[in-house]
Amino acid sequence: MLIVMKQLATADQIAAVVAAIESRGCTARPIPGGERVSIGVLNNKGPVDVSFFSGLPGVKDAIPVTRPYKLVGREFKPEDTVVDVGGVPIGNGHLTLIAGPCAIESEQQALTIARLVRKAGAGIFRGGAFKPRTSPYSFQGLGEEGLKILTRVREETGMPVVTEVIDEESFDLVEAHADMIQIGTRNMQNFSLLRRAGKAKKPVMLKRGMSATIDEWLMAAEYILEGGNAQVVLCERGVRTFVRHSRNTLDLSAVPYVRNESHLPVIVDPSHAVGRRDLVIPMSRAAIAGNAHGLMVEVHHEPEKALSDGAQSLYPKQFEILCEQIRAIFHTVTAGA
Amino acid sequence: MLIVMKQLATADQIAAVVAAIESRGCTARPIPGGERVSIGVLNNKGPVDVSFFSGLPGVKDAIPVTRPYKLVGREFKPEDTVVDVGGVPIGNGHLTLIAGPCAIESEQQALTIARLVRKAGAGIFRGGAFKPRTSPYSFQGLGEEGLKILTRVREETGMPVVTEVIDEESFDLVEAHADMIQIGTRNMQNFSLLRRAGKAKKPVMLKRGMSATIDEWLMAAEYILEGGNAQVVLCERGVRTFVRHSRNTLDLSAVPYVRNESHLPVIVDPSHAVGRRDLVIPMSRAAIAGNAHGLMVEVHHEPEKALSDGAQSLYPKQFEILCEQIRAIFHTVTAGA
């Protein structure tokens, strides 16, 4: 951290800031400049909040300099992490496609879609059993019944499955049935859930919060790694901005940025980001061209009858064509790397 | 909902949309215009998702027309709700000031601050026992020990207390000790927690999510009311925008807007919104001038030693002067109403 003093800060104020820094267990290094003094805060072992110093007399600004995360950072672990989802790898040179309906509606629906997406090239099946819904009056998912259907899908098709967990109460149940546990965007800073995920024996997919900075997202992952679970996949799914033409704004530059900062794999969910199937297709291609390790895409064989998010679900035929394009683009990107 | 068809939509496409509307249990009312047909969706009992129709062939837009909430809406209950917090009312003509430290650090700290803020005019004491923190390495609060200190504060000073609940596991404990249960910004869409709050016997303060629209915020409150608990206070605390000079952007226009839409009381937390005490003071006044029913403000007798958010905590003397100004402004506003 760097403390920038006001031009007219007195020697006493500077001394008080130095004392405050040292009382927090850090080293203070004053840097006299032409117009003002700055003070470097060094050797901080634990976290040092900006708010410890920014309100002290004579202080103009307190500027964080180093990143707050450790275990998830590439400076801590330089080589790429590969996450194993029921035998399917994500990360470091692998291209992984996850596909399926927004919500599990019935065994027949799930199996029909699973067979179609597997044939097109998906490696992992997705489907929601517990659905976090903005309205208490909306369809909330089949719950445990949905989890059992997912187990049937794995048995029938051989595909591992990913599904969302929405609270600690149902965590054991989800962990028992899923090959990868999804933590959704609204729970990205549900710290109790993150701590529980740190104890899980299954990989975790952590979606970016709707207005999370990269630091906040990586700190959420830090909770899971700190708890003992190093199998974490990050998933960019759009952020909330003033833009109205798509449901959220897909922040694709987050993908190469995060890959630079962290060793964890990063995939993209274009379906929730844009909310319209005619936009999902080009954004899927863009994600892979932009260095994502994979995609999670919603596919439904009868989207006009879907119980949720039908407008963003691809038809199976669209998904099949998309998979071909995705593979060609991935080849172009990795050949050029 | 209004479905807007493309100019070149065919009669078959229009008929298919009408059929889709009716298959969802609604009435379709086509409205021929000069250039295109629109179709009104009427008599929808349950929720009708935009995504049911927006992806159908020939559809240009699906536009929600009515509000998604019911129990929290003023059309459902025209008169203002007054929430009773351990004998202190919030809403409808009352001015309620909540003050205290960000986190409970010790009994002595809590009691010292409680006495100071009560003397200045605060009606309710605040203090965090369970702290949701971005970093797993930051101070996480005293937990149950903090709750017991809050009980001591109530016994000693007579002030009711509000404190945050961060998960279902500790909900019973918090409910047993608090006079009002706070659900924080990161948990605004933790639907399991909201459902639990709907069963609580204590009032709930629901903070607005960092990037929540008013509809989403009111729908979160709807979960609580739908569960059986009608004692809900809404708290605006700033939203996330591109702005960097304050921690978040205090969206004060939300206060009169929500008061128009809902019968629930609305207060403002300027401390977390702006993050700097020199901005907290004018924004506190602005909140009351802008029609808020009250404030929740952080006060600390030794902010430079605080374990969290010291830079935004007012000195007790500042809070005392602020309270006087607040009362004068509230008088001006309500006299003019």
Place this chain on the structure above:
Amino acid sequence: MLIVMKQLATADQIAAVVAAIESRGCTARPIPGGERVSIGVLNNKGPVDVSFFSGLPGVKDAIPVTRPYKLVGREFKPEDTVVDVGGVPIGNGHLTLIAGPCAIESEQQALTIARLVRKAGAGIFRGGAFKPRTSPYSFQGLGEEGLKILTRVREETGMPVVTEVIDEESFDLVEAHADMIQIGTRNMQNFSLLRRAGKAKKPVMLKRGMSATIDEWLMAAEYILEGGNAQVVLCERGVRTFVRHSRNTLDLSAVPYVRNESHLPVIVDPSHAVGRRDLVIPMSRAAIAGNAHGLMVEVHHEPEKALSDGAQSLYPKQFEILCEQIRAIFHTVTAGA
């Protein structure tokens, strides 16, 4: 500026950064830390762009430390600037109310409204003659005819007038008729217009751009001061965020923040910020409670017939009541300062 090197940066990379800093005419001051080296950039006379250094090998971050503005800054001129608008002062202890219609529609309309707002307490009349409109098909204002009506208003009522200039071509004309020249939000970074305003003999009101940071806003004012015109009033008018319940999000915390950073007066335009008259009234009060030096409010005697922005225009009676409340709040705020 502070250059933060990567943990693994080599001595050669550090030396190259030092050389690059010195080649730009600055002094480099390396600061060895426990984990990495940082390098302070001192004594920079002119502007030093982050981009000069942020792409060099071994560099993790380049962090600006000092503010980019000079003439508008309070470190340059500690005492408040008072701007004189045709005899009416803005700033430093004065409360200034500017009111009038969005657009001048006719002499009769302008005079009617001017008399009403003067009686209620407005000191300056506003009205648009040249209107920047999103659509080329919308009413674009009366142009020169509108300016002549403004001159009539001043003659009849004695009120100075403020009106917007939208290009260099019409600048002379606007300057000749107006007592204060408004530069609108869409032109905040029209640097040619700002340079022309720097040569004007009349005060300039500079509205904040719809997505401008405070630094950008103050740098836009810097253009005017640097050109020779020190009579600048800043006007906060809402910024663009994800929020949809009001047209823009009024960023009131900008007011005390800017007053701290700059000596220039700051007023607020709640009408364009929120776009609905039932929200304009509480936000007007909030602005004054939040330390603004004044307001610019739209008032129309027949808003339902207005040629633009009728929904946000106050009825004269509403404005009259508002003025009384505003004066009481201003008294409370300044008495407590």
Place this chain on the structure above:
Amino acid sequence: MLIVMKQLATADQIAAVVAAIESRGCTARPIPGGERVSIGVLNNKGPVDVSFFSGLPGVKDAIPVTRPYKLVGREFKPEDTVVDVGGVPIGNGHLTLIAGPCAIESEQQALTIARLVRKAGAGIFRGGAFKPRTSPYSFQGLGEEGLKILTRVREETGMPVVTEVIDEESFDLVEAHADMIQIGTRNMQNFSLLRRAGKAKKPVMLKRGMSATIDEWLMAAEYILEGGNAQVVLCERGVRTFVRHSRNTLDLSAVPYVRNESHLPVIVDPSHAVGRRDLVIPMSRAAIAGNAHGLMVEVHHEPEKALSDGAQSLYPKQFEILCEQIRAIFHTVTAGA
């Protein structure tokens, strides 16, 4: 437009809204629903502002239904527009790469870079002569001298050139030297400049404003088409959001969305969007994978000595590799279309 009345709106209020609609030259079509009345506004020839009706008694909402633009819309002209820039086409099946330095610094610099980018595959050369700068103290470009260098580049290399115009005063000069005239993000709603561009004999590249919605962007283009110039290229360059890891947030979903709404070609400027060369490369690929008609990329042979934006400029060798990848991806995308 659809006017939604409050549940308790009276028959008189409804009649008054109908009368207001008809007084604006439109047809009112009331739509009785189960809970409330809505009123469709039909046959509006000119623009109908939301604000005409949203403040009337009994009105809950006024919702725009149709798009405000005409000439730029695909409903007006279904087939793709191809813009001819000095013999190089943009749009409809063509892939167009524009490259060059941020600013023209000298003839030698410009020629060196032009030869390198042409060899790599760029079709059009870019370079700023008039630079809009946030600070009045930053390098403002070589002005007319820079334009003459651009003319030399065209003579020497055969490449057409694009450069920015920043005001009406210098428009003739820029029009005389450039093959395509760029209107920058800060001038997207400089309506006088747009009107002048509508009279130009050269194509215009219109960058999206930093916080412009798609409607506003297309309405800005509408100004140019309405003035008589149909040769307009749209350029997405990132929008301003809360995100801090990249300079702006590249909104790639705007590309397929705009291509659906409008017949005009759409290209992407990843350099200004992300501001760091390690992010420019993946975002360039993503733009083409996401359906852009082309790219505008900054390239500099000595970025560490550049007078502006060095950190985002690609090295020529990077650009060469990128061009190969771009062509492969474009082939994949168009083969799959």
